[in-house]
Amino acid sequence: MDKNVKIEIRNLRIEDYRDLKNSMIEAYSDWEDAYWPEHQIKKLLEIFPEGQIGAFVNGKVAGSALSIIVDYDKIGDDHTYNQITGDFTFSTHDDDGDVLYGIDVFVHPNYRDMRLGRRLYDARKELCEKLNLKSIMAGGRIPNYNKHADKLSPKDYLTKVKMRELYDPTLSFQLANDFHVKKVLKGYLTGDQSSLEYATLIEWNNIFYEPKNQLFKGQKPVVRLGLVQWQMRQFVNIESLFEQIEFFVDAVSDYKSNFALFPEFFNAPLMAAYNHLSEADAIRKLAEYTEPLRKRFVEYAISYNINIITGSMPMIEGDKLLNVGFLCRRDGTWERYEKLHITPTESSAWGMQGGNQLKVFDTDSGKVGILICYDVEFPELSRILADQGMQILFIPFLTDTQNGYIRVRNCAMARAIENECYVAIAGSVGNLPKVNNMDIQFAQSAVFTPSDFAFPTNGIKAEATPNNEMTLIVDVDLDLLKELHSFGSVRNLTDRRKDLYKIVTPNGIKA
Numbered sequence: 001m002d003k004n005v006k007i008e009i010r011n012l013r014i015e016d017y018r019d020l021k022n023s024m025i026e027a028y029s030d031w032e033d034a035y036w037p038e039h040q041i042k043k044l045l046e047i048f049p050e051g052q053i054g055a056f057v058n059g060k061v062a063g064s065a066l067s068i069i070v071d072y073d074k075i076g077d078d079h080t081y082n083q084i085t086g087d088f089t090f091s092t093h094d095d096d097g098d099v100l101y102g103i104d105v106f107v108h109p110n111y112r113d114m115r116l117g118r119r120l121y122d123a124r125k126e127l128c129e130k131l132n133l134k135s136i137m138a139g140g141r142i143p144n145y146n147k148h149a150d151k152l153s154p155k156d157y158l159t160k161v162k163m164r165e166l167y168d169p170t171l172s173f174q175l176a177n178d179f180h181v182k183k184v185l186k187g188y189l190t191g192d193q194s195s196l197e198y199a200t201l202i203e204w205n206n207i208f209y210e211p212k213n214q215l216f217k218g219q220k221p222v223v224r225l226g227l228v229q230w231q232m233r234q235f236v237n238i239e240s241l242f243e244q245i246e247f248f249v250d251a252v253s254d255y256k257s258n259f260a261l262f263p264e265f266f267n268a269p270l271m272a273a274y275n276h277l278s279e280a281d282a283i284r285k286l287a288e289y290t291e292p293l294r295k296r297f298v299e300y301a302i303s304y305n306i307n308i309i310t311g312s313m314p315m316i317e318g319d320k321l322l323n324v325g326f327l328c329r330r331d332g333t334w335e336r337y338e339k340l341h342i343t344p345t346e347s348s349a350w351g352m353q354g355g356n357q358l359k360v361f362d363t364d365s366g367k368v369g370i371l372i373c374y375d376v377e378f379p380e381l382s383r384i385l386a387d388q389g390m391q392i393l394f395i396p397f398l399t400d401t402q403n404g405y406i407r408v409r410n411c412a413m414a415r416a417i418e419n420e421c422y423v424a425i426a427g428s429v430g431n432l433p434k435v436n437n438m439d440i441q442f443a444q445s446a447v448f449t450p451s452d453f454a455f456p457t458n459g460i461k462a463e464a465t466p467n468n469e470m471t472l473i474v475d476v477d478l479d480l481l482k483e484l485h486s487f488g489s490v491r492n493l494t495d496r497r498k499d500l501y502k503i504v505t506p507n508g509i510k511a
Contacts, residue, residue, distance in 0.1 A: 005058060005332040007114070007302060009123050012052040012064065014042055019061035020054070027063075027106035030194070036066075036104070040088060044068070047093050050131075051100065053123045055107070055116040063107035065120040069097040069133065077182060077201060081139055081189040100128045102138035114302055121177045122305075128206050135206055136179075139188045139199040144168045146194050154184045154198045171200055179204045221478045223365045223392065225424050226252025226260045226306070229445040231469035232430040232438070235269050238289055242296055248471065253304035255473045258365040262311035263428045263443070264323075264373050264398040267293060272434040279436050283350045284321065287314040294326050294334070301328040307363055311396040311426070312339060312372045314352070321352045323372060325396060327361050335361055339372035340381065360388040366478055369421075373397035376425075377411045379418065380503050386419035386493060387503075391478050395425040400440050409446070413459055416448040418492050420484050422461070422476045423448045429467045442467060447474040452488050454480045 012020065021035050028034035044052050044066060051067035068085075071094045075084060085103055086092040102124065107116050128136050145157050148166065158181060160166040175181075179202040188199035228248045235241045245262075252260045270289055274282040290313045301308045312325040323339035323346070338355025346352040358381060360367050369385035369392075376382070376395050385393065395412055399405040408425060416423040427443030446463035449455035462474045485493060 005298075005302065007116075007119075007331045008056040008059075009119050010054060010056065011049055012041070012045065012054045012061075014038075014045055016054060016061055017041055020064060023061045023063065023108040024106055026108050026110070029109075031191070040090075043090055047090060048095075050127060053120060053127075055111075055120055057111055057114070057116075061108075062111040062114075063116045063120055064104070065102065065124055066104040067100050067102050067124065067127075067136075068093040069131070070094055070099050070101045071097040072099040072134075072137070075099075075101075078185075079139075080185070080187060081199075084139070098134045100124065100131070100133050100136045102136060105138075115305055117173060118177065119305060125204065125206075128204075129208050132209060132212070133206060134209050136204040137182075138202055139185055140174050140179075140202045141170050141189065141192055141195045141199055142168050143170055143192075143194040145198060146196055149196055154186075158184065158200065174200075174202050177204075221366070222475050223259070223478060224255065224257045225392075225447060225472075225474045225476060226255065226257035227424055227426040227445045227447070227464070227472040227474070228252070228260060228262050228266075229426060229443055229464045229468065229470050229472065230263050230266045230311075230428045232266075232269055232428050232432045232441055234272060234432075234434070238270065238292060241267060241270060241293075245296070246300060249300045249304050249306065249308065252471055252473065253306045257306055257473060259307045259309060259363075259368075259392075259394070259424075261309045261394050261424055261426045262396060263426050263445075264312040264325075264396045265314075265438070266311045266428055267313050268398075268428075268435055268438045269432060271436075271438065272432070275434055275436060279349045280351050282436065283314050283352075284316060287316045287321065289313070290315045290324070294328075297326060297328045298332065298334055301330050301334075302332050305330050307365065309370060309394050309396065314350075321350060322355050323352055324355065325370065325372065327363070327368075327370065329363060331364070337361075337370045337372070339375060341374045341378055343374050358384060360385050360390045366391040369393045371395055373399070373408060376408060376415060376423075379411075379415065382415045382419050382421075383503055384505060386421060390419070391421055391481055392476065393419070393421055393423045395423060397425055397427045397443070399427060399442055402442050405442050405444065409444070412446075413448045416459060417451050420450050420481060420488070420491075420493050422481075424474070426472075429469060445472050447472070447476065449476075450481075450484055450488070452484055452490075454483060 024035040053065045055063040161168045182201045185199045271282045271286050274285045297310045308328040310326045315322045315324045328334045338357045340354045342352050342354045367389045369390040397408045412423045424447045426445040428441045429443050432438045444466040447461040449461050451459045464472045
């Protein structure tokens with residue numbers, strides 16, 4: 001995958017039409033003239049611009065979801081595609097309607113491995129909630145039905161797809177995205193030969209819907225964190241490591257996590273092949289895997305629609321050996337973070353040096369800071385990040401003993417209190433007898449909170465079982481931080497005596 005790929009989900013504009021048409025022709029290559037004329041797209045953009053959503057890869061239309069709003073009582077369950085679209089005039093669109101009706105979703109075949117369809121569906125769900133509509137409905141094609149029509153009725157085919165005995169590229173995808181089938185429609189879309197003109201009437205219910213005469217409260221900005229408590233184990237090669245990484249990314253992504261956090265030096269098992277070398281030479285051999293790992297993490301972030309904090313790994317830059325990690329966003333962009341304070345062992349055994357970059361990262365789920373292990377023990381760093389608006393602080397760490405872990409843990413809890421933010425820590429467990437300087441690990445991954453009435457009394461939102469490989473899935477509510485900043489029992493950020501003391505950022509730090 002191109003390392004410069006950029007994914008964007010936004011509303012379509014009429015200037016996008018040429019790309020839209022080309023992508024639709026490719027998506028429906030087995031269907032002659034299966035694209036929307038420009039005047040119809042223009043009409044949709046005039047009457048309901050929010051409902052016309054595009055998925056863009058490097059600025060080009062790679063997929064789209066088109067919708068209208070209907071008063072469903074006027075439409076009813078028994079309708080055809082022509083009827084629901086008003087014979088393609090969209091006269092059925094009603095701003096005061098109660099159902100978001102999907103009239104098309106497609107993805108260019110060259111981009112179907114990026115899970116853009118899921119993003120388009122998620123964007124529709126967000127729109128449905130934002131507009132306080134009852135549900136999303138659509139007539140879904142069943143393009144594989146023609147292969148089984150001689151043996152199965154539409155009802156039997158539907159049952160087998162539900163039971164995963166058969167696969168249908170459209171229906172299987174819709175069922176996986178929390179839609180249910182209300183009924184089978186006959187003669188729905190004229191000319192749909194692969195479906196034999198049958199369709200499923202599918203529905204996704206908006207559980208946040210409130211009747212129009214009630215106040216719509218909307219959703220709180222809840223962010224879901226997926227922490228990976230990683231088991232150190234032997235890997236025969238980097239492909240085996242990739243498989244284990246993807247397993248965890250897939251697992252936390254299945255829970256709709258917004259972030260996946262990996263530990264510091266989780267890739268250390270790859271050093272086993274270099275145990276005959278000195279420790280300094282072995283860690284530099286490990287650094288050769290860093291760029292391939294970054295590229296693969298970017299691919300996973302895109303494919304699994306999740307922001308990934310890659311823990312940390314060694315990197316050689318010029319004559320310097322650094323400890324770095326990467327924030328890989330689900331839109332395809334990525335940025336590097338660096339360990340600023342190097343432990344005595346890292347310095348003496350490996351010749352590692354501290355980096356110079358400290359900054360808050362903007363994401364689609366809030367502003368985050370990332371400090372690697374030892375750095376959390378220096379409170380000035382997180383205070384600088386808090387002043388830049390940090391809401392969640394991520395700490396990938398590696399500790400060999402329990403007392404080393406307690407230092408990281410207690411400092412992380414303090415950072416949550418003094419900076420009024422959430423702090424997530426993730427470490428590795430297990431033993432690596434064939435890797436020098438990485439023999440044993442101790443960890444208990446956790447998420448810590450400020451200490452006030454809106455949060456757990458002990459400041460621990462959740463914690464993993466010590467020294468067991470597992471994931472920890474945790475929801476954090478960013479609105480609670482806003483309330484704390486203004487109405488907390490104590491207000492650490494607001495009440496600082498800046499007339500007496502302040503943190504001055506030296507030129508060497510890019511804050």
